[in-house]
Amino acid sequence: MALLGVIAVGQPAQADGGQSADEGYVMVQQALSFLVNEPGEDGTAEALMRVDNALAAEDQDGVDVSMVNEARDALVAGDTVAARTLLQDSITEAINELSPAVGEQTGTTIVLAPFPSRGPLSxxxxxxxxxxxxxxxxxxxxxxxxxxxxxxxxxxxxxxxxxxxxxxxxxxxxxxxx
Amino acid sequence: MSTELANGKPASTPEETRSWSRKAWDVIDERMGISALAYPVPEHANRIAWTLGGITVLSFVLLIGSGIILTQFYAPRPALANLSVRAIEANDWGRLFRGVHFWASQAMYVATVLHLVRVFLTGSYKRPREGNWLVGVAMFGLLTFAVFTGTVLKWDQEAYEALGHNLELGKLLGGVGFWFSPGFSSGVSILLRLYGAHVVIIPGMILVLVFLHFLLVKRHHMSPHPALPVGASPDQAPDSEPTQPFTRHIRRLVAFGVALSGLLGILAILLPAPIGSPPVAGIEITLPPWMFWWPFTLENWFGLAAIVWGEVVFFLLLAILPFVDRNPNRLWRRRPVAMTIAAVLALALIVLTILMAVTPAQTHL
Structure with missing residues (x-):
């Protein structure tokens, strides 16, 4: 009966409770994801766009805006390694304030590069x-x-x-x- | 037969001359009834096309075995899942077992599709085997769901985008899609619920259906080969067809199992299962696993809802097949309508799949 009730009524809308795509620190994570997943000019351009979004975001809680600006300069200069480090460091406070992830929250703290495919055989x-x-x-x-x-x-x-x-x-x- | 030797000493009885292994086998068989498996099956059932169902089961067994090992080292929590998979990959043995699990899932999917195609081509779904066809289609659906949940468990960008699609599809389905709503159990990560589905609910349901599938095969017997003469009953192999004990069928399956294990081992070592970057919300930069490419091409053309409609139509066509195809012939040449429709469907799926392979990832959510 409870199951039928749930099916009939459907589900109420849920708040994201943090970690939603319109938060500044998530936009910084998006930029990081483009940098690690799409090395090259296209990835850098996408990352730059997300950095700009983060800088313009209303919700910049836990984001060190000055570091994001430095990361932007590094990206424009083509230094993606420095940009990655700066972007990751810029959201340290936001990451430290995260509650354990529930629902569909990612729980991502550090945006690592894809695990390298195999090297020489052991x-x-x-x-x-x-x-x-x-x-x-x-x-x-x-x-x-x-x-x-x-x-x-x-x-x-x-x-x-x-x-x-x-x-x-x-x-x-x-x-x-x- | 004399039980006395010429010198008067008692000779060994047949009981005593049996080897210890034979005696041990008899003791076990008397209690477990294993020799009951030696019932006769038609000779054609030992051909490779008729053992694809068995190869599917072998892949499933390898999946369960490697899965049990992986669960010891996998952490189904969002903050740790991707890292725990990386830790598994960083170890030679972990990489082997995860690779075997990954490739066994591909093998099971391919073997299932080939088995389904064989059953279709030989008309083995026709009366009285319609019920068993439905059981098979249900298992195929569960397998597709198992591939999806397995993809999500690695909790990388690809996993999160797959999950995002599924959550949106759950919303499209309204109340029916409640299980895919994060709000259904808002205090728990959906990753944990999908983990439960992947390691308990789905394999458990598949096991129950496999058991039912086997029982129905035993009940209806192996379907006749359409290229061979039929007997008194058109839905059974003729009495005049030579038979072999089912244990011979199992023996050949074991040989296939050894070969499959070796092949999966080689693939696991040379082509390890991938693991991408930890997930980030709000972007789409990956492609789903190849099994889902055809509905995602439909999504590119018609929007998110096309995934649901595509899958629903596909599985509906499979489910109603035995009830709309009333042609009693089993040989493919004598079933032009069914063959034409199947060829068109197969061609469409292949073209949609190839299109996805050559199309960059697009943003839908």
Missing amino acids: LVEWMLLALSAIALAIGIALSVRFRPGESLKELRRDISDAAGENSKRSEATVAGEK
């Missing part, structure tokens, strides 16, 4: 790779060994032959009964 990985290759070879060999003995064509012939014999046998039985 010794353990070489061993695991060799074992996996052996397992693959054994599995293929066994599945070939255990394959069906007959092709579809042979199966069709067997079924037809067996059906022919059965009909002959039943004809003979009928004739015998007569």
Whole structure:
């Protein structure tokens, strides 16, 4: 009944309770995300736009605006490394004031770059790779060994032959009964 | 058979001459009834196309095994989730198990689709197997949901954008989408609820349906091969078709399982599962997993609601198939209408998928 009630009534609108996209510190995080996800001119341009949004935002709680301005200058100068550091540092206060994330809040504190894809294989990985290759070879060999003995064509012939014999046998039985 | 030797000493009885392993097997079998699995199945059921369902189950088993290990090291809290996945990736063994989990999910999805295509092409969904087709379609839906929840758990930008779409879709569905509303349980992160769905609710439901699927296969027997002559009943393989014990079928599946484990191990090591930057609200810069590319192309064209309508139409078509296709023929050449519609649908899905692959991420939310 409670479930039906919820379905029938729907859900009330929820406040974001912080971490919404119109907060200044989230705009700074957006700029950081573009910098780490889209290295290059396009990413820098997007980041610059988000920095401008953050500087113009009404809600700048916990944002060190002077550091954001410095980060903007660094971005304009093409120094994305310095800009990243400045942007991350500029929202330290806002991050420290965050409550544990609930609902759809991200809970993100530091915007890290994507985890690097693999480097050279370690010794353990070489061993695991060799074992996996052996397992693959054994599995293929066994599945070939255990394959069906007959092709579809042979199966069709067997079924037809067996059906022919059965009909002959039943004809003979009928004739015998007569 | 004599039980006495020439010198008068008693000979070994058959009981005594059995090897210890045989005796052990008999003891276990007497209590567990394992030999009941040796019931006859038609010879054609051992062909690879007819073992795709079994390969799907093997992938599921590997997913459960690797998933159990991953749950020991994954922290389903927004502030820690992405970091805990990074910690898993930073370890050789963690990277292996997460990679196997990631690639096993891809394998299960592909095997499921191929199994579904095989069942369609051979008309195995026709009477009396309509109910089992529906069970299969339900499992396919659950698998799609499992891929979605698994994507969200890594809690990176891709995950958050996928979640954002789902939350918006939940709103579009009104009261029906209540579970996807963050307000449904406002004191708890939705990440934690999706984690519960991913590790308990969805696999639990799949397990129940797998059991039902097997029971119905046993009840209705393996469907006949449309290229072989039929017997007295058109929905069963002919009595004259050679049979093999089901344990042979399992034996071949085990061989496939060994090969699959090896393949997934190689993929996991050479192509580790990705993990992106921690999520930030209010931006869209990633593409969803490839399984969702076709509905996202529809979203690019017609807006967010097109994802819902696309998925609803797709699963509705699958669900009603056995009830609208009343052609008794099972051979694909004798089912031109069904084949034409399926070809058009498949072509549309492929084209929409490719279009998404070549289109940059767009902002919708």
